[in-house]
Amino acid sequence: MDGRQIALRNNLADFLATSPWREGLTQDQFDRVCRDALAYTFAAGATVCHRESPAVHWLAVVDGLVKVDTISEDGRATTFAGVPGGAWFGEGAVLKGEPRPYAVVAIRESTVAFVPRATFLWLLENSHSFSRWLIDQHNARLGYYVALVESLRLKDVIARVAYCIAELFNTELY
Numbered sequence: 001m002d003g004r005q006i007a008l009r010n011n012l013a014d015f016l017a018t019s020p021w022r023e024g025l026t027q028d029q030f031d032r033v034c035r036d037a038l039a040y041t042f043a044a045g046a047t048v049c050h051r052e053s054p055a056v057h058w059l060a061v062v063d064g065l066v067k068v069d070t071i072s073e074d075g076r077a078t079t080f081a082g083v084p085g086g087a088w089f090g091e092g093a094v095l096k097g098e099p100r101p102y103a104v105v106a107i108r109e110s111t112v113a114f115v116p117r118a119t120f121l122w123l124l125e126n127s128h129s130f131s132r133w134l135i136d137q138h139n140a141r142l143g144y145y146v147a148l149v150e151s152l153r154l155k156d157v158i159a160r161v162a163y164c165i166a167e168l169f170n171t172e173l174y
Contacts, residue, residue: 021134048110140170148163
């Protein structure tokens with residue numbers, strides 16, 4: 001490993017140690033995640049994951065900012081979420097074992113962690129605290145999207161924009 005790879009690996013270990021789901025893991029469980037996880041740095045504008053690519057990793061933004069988006073068949077683009085540093089995402093596609101229904105694109109230079117699907121599913125089966133964290137995460141995300149639909153249907157444009165910007169500072173999700 002060169003110096004940049006070592007620094008990236010050390011940053012990943014520090015990031016994993018401070019992740020919100022880490023607290024309830026045994027040392028053996030945490031060691032497996034550290035051993036199996038990888039991190040890569042992407043330039044601004046680079047595609048992290050293509051739409052319809054296999055969901056073989058659970059993802060986190062170690063540092064930077066990515067967007068989760070898609071483009072319709074007629075060329076219209078929409079962004080589902082901006083994902084800031086510290087956030088974990090993509091577990092839905094990993095749980096279903098289906099291709100990702102969206103693309104992930106770096107908004108600025110970003111380091112992204114990749115936890116293999118097998119490790120993610122193993123944690124889900126072997127750690128009650130991880131499973132509880134994941135349920136809470138899904139519940140928070142579901143509540144966010146229900147409120148987003150309400151905002152889109154009932155609020156004016158200023159309120160809708162404010163809601164979308166506020167998502168980047170939602171401490172429960174990110």
